[in-house]
Amino acid sequence: MSDRRTRPGRLESISRRFWFEHESGHRLYPYRSVERNSGRWAFRVAPPGTGANKTINQTLLDDEEEVYRHVFSKGWSVRLCDAEGKRDGLYNKDGYSIVRTSES
Template identity: 35%
Template sequence: MDCRNQRAKVRTEKIKKNGGSHTSAEWKLLLARSPTCAVCGRLWSEVPKRPDPRYKHTWTKGHKIPIHHGGSDDISNIQVECYECNFKKNAGKLSITKTALHNKISTSTTENIMATSQERFSKKFSFVLHNETEVFPVQMKRRDTGSIAFRISPGGTGGNTLEASEEVDEETMVRKVLNEGYAVRCKSLDGNTNGLYKHGHRSVREVRRNVT
């Protein structure tokens, strides 16, 4: 059995162990309600076509809490992600898993070593919306350069487009958003809510600082 088949077998066993399931109808409904990637926020038309022409869609099925971290396969743990974010999220684990299989290292050890470099949220502050949802500033990835940064804008025409915004580091983002009234792209930790928010925005109830 090659490494690819072994990984598929391990994943199937993990899904069964973690529990949860969803129907094709539930997935199709979620897909219909998801015009953008839950991770990077790009429209599907903004995501480059997949290198393999056999795959016609730029979206993929992703798990908010990854299967290898104990996440279930229930529809509540499913989100629609572009293939680039999905593949990058799993790239570290797959490479480690491949090495582990060749060296006969246990799956549990492999999972514990997995890198956590995909964390893009800032915990310096958060916005609490009127519906009690808490959203955090999140870094955006540029399609043309691959750079990752917080995208802020003074608001008004253009919103959070590249032309009307700045790409900055975390320290600059915090200063400009909290002290200068800039807006920043935010997302809830479960990935269900994302958008451009700032202090005083009509949907923002309060700002929580120094979130830990």
């Protein structure tokens, strides 16, 4: 398992590849997080209709382009946070609280 001191924090792990704009006006970005059981540091995505907030239904991806394809081509949800690392959640590009994306 990785040493916590060598892993970047949430802010350092944010990808600027794409963003979603939340109804609050905040821009949300995909970020890497640690999967507790394996210690793997990756982006988290989930297919629609699976109870996506449950870890068991999420898929871990390492590549930003693969995350992009899952979100924009397949309609999957992705874990996002704002630039300060405070607002955090699993969002879909067509979700009710998302007003636009970098691809709109």
